[in-house]
Amino acid sequence: MSSSIASDQDLTNLRAQIDRSVRWPVLLFFTSAGFWFLATIILGLMSTWTLLSPDAFGDCPAFKYGRLQSAHTLAMVYGLGFNLAFGVILWMMHRLCRMPMKHSLVPNIAGHLWNIALTIGIFCVFGGIGSGVEWLEFPKQVGPALLVAYIVIALWAFVPFTQRDQPQTFVSLWFLVAALFAFPALFLTANVFIHMAPSAAVVSTAVNYWYIGGVQFLFFLPIAAAAAFYLIPKVSGRPIFSYSLALASFWALILLGGWTGLHRLLGAPLPAWMPAVSGAAGIVILIPALMILVNVHATLGARFRMVNYSATLRFAYASIVALFLAAVLNALGGIPTLSKYAGLTQAVLSTHVAVLLGVFTMAGFGAIYFIVPRLCGCEWPSGRSIRFHFWFTVYSILILVVTLAVGGFWQGNAEFMLYGSWKKIVDAAEPFYIGQLIGWTMLLMANFSFVLNLWVMVFGQGRRAGSPTLLHEVHELDQPMFDDRAKESSSQA
Incomplete structure (x- = not known):
């Protein structure tokens, strides 16, 4: 007994x-991700506004749709996405391998x-020096600096994996190392x-397009899955339902993820098998x-109601639901009869938003709500603000995905069927642009609140109570579930 306690x-x-x-590297990446998320939303608002009013920002070329949309994409992918990924990877790799960072x-x-x-790359895009290549819009001279920074961070994340002394490799590590x-x-x-x-x-x-699909399905989605497979068993106190199923999903995602992306080129002068196989x-x-x-659902099992109380569980579970819905949306884009209408419209952006914001960022939020209290020594200030953050984020992402997908398909169909002049087609799409403005505005409100709370935590001004901040007060019928969880000890790091 005494040895067990020791x-x-x-x-x-x-x-x-x-x-x-x-602590400091992870907090740097999390706070940077928060800043870049606000920049992403503001640039998204501005680019959408130029679709409604092309001269909204005067004659300045830097604030036309093309450059604003490119800057928005770079901020979302490399600013929000990668900073959040770096923070999650560094913390999880060292925790799971049980090795302090040196x-x-x-x-x-x-x-x-x-x-x-x-x-620098984004300012170059504003100045008209970008490459014009989607997801690689920055000048080619910026790429080596990003690659060097990535390699250094990846090495610091991978070193504990090579030096771990446990024979078992946790499910989450499979996904993280692959990413x-x-x-x-x-x-x-x-x-x-x-x-x-x-x-x-x-x-x-x-x-x-191969690169875009690969980054989504071989980098962002595996990290989201890794976070869910770690956080949900950790918080619920239940082991992963099936390691075999997790291993099968891992290999299927890795083998198939690299083939996605090319279905947008249906009808292009390429071998027909390429977009067909991609679809x-x-x-x-x-x-x-x-x-x-x-x-994930079976892992929660009888403790599924804990999702009502735990911010980490709610965001992590929502990200996995979004993962399946994003896969459905991507599959629809691969159907030739639909792709020919939507392949070159805003419908493509709906998949990007679903993967980056609906899946990856939601998983990242779940990780932040779990990790930051352990780094800062205090708890989140308010369950009410977390509920506000969750629901406004969910509804805003749904609005964005639906308006982008439906609006893009409608516009593509109108172009294909030659419904009137080009200006008439664009003007008829205004309701979808207004919907996108509403979505970005709601997302800005939700995440401005989140960033404020994050900085409160970073400065150590959160709630000092020892118990985690719950979304609601625990109902008496659910109290035994929490009592049982408190008695259990997890063997995972």
Whole structure:
């Protein structure tokens, strides 16, 4: 009994030591992600507004739709997405491998390099010096700086994996390690074929769309799945329902994820099998998405009602539901009869928003609500503000995805069927643009509140009580569930 108590105390001390070692790099990435999220939303608002009123910001070229939309995309992908990914990966890799971080100043410096290079790239886009390549709009000279920063951060995340002393590899580690290696391979390949050794324009376009699909399905989605597979068992106190199912979903996602993206090129002067296989992969990828959803839902089991109380569980579970819905949306885009209408419209952006905001960012929020109290030594100030953040974020993302998908399909159909002049088609799409403005405004309200709460936590001004901040007061019928959870000890780090 005494040895067990001593072992538990040693593990608690080790976790505290790990949290202290990763504190500043992780907080840097989380606060940077918060800043970039606000920038993403503001740029999204501005770009959508120019669709309603092209001269809304005068004759300044920097504030026309093309440059605003490019800056918005870069801020969303490399600002919000990667900063959030870096924070989650660093903390989870060190926690799961039970190793404190050494020389934490190095990933801090790399994080600043990443954000400075990205900022320079976005200002270049505003100045008209961008490349014009989707998701790689910054000048090609910015790419090496981003790659160097990424490699340094990835090395600091991967080192504990190579030095861990546990024979077991947790499910989350599979997804994290795969994501760590996937991005540099995608980024290098895309830059070589597009910038360093450019070939025919159609080949560069195919590589570009392959890169976009790969980053979504081989980087962002695996990290979201890793966060869910760690956080949900950890908070609920229940082991993962099926390791075999998790392993099957992992390999299916890895094998199929690289084939997505090319279905947008249906009808392009490419071998017909390329968009056809991509569309088929987009449909088949529904299987691993469903596997992950079933596994996560079964893991919660009888404790599913804890989702009503835990911010971490609510965001993590919502991200997995969104993962399946995003896979459905992507599959619809791969159906030829639909793709020919929506392939070159805003409907494509609906998948990007669903994956980056609906899946990945929601999982990231769940991780932040779990991790930050352990780094800052205080609890979140208010359950009410978390509820506001959750519901406004969910509704705003739904509004954005629906208006982008339906509006894009409607506009593509109108173009295809030649319903009147181009101006008439654009003017008729105004209700969808207004809906997008509403969505971005709601998202700004929700996440301005979140960023304020995050800074309150960073400065150590959160609630001092020892128990976690719950979304609601626990109902007496659910109290036994929490009592049972409190008696259990998790063997996972």
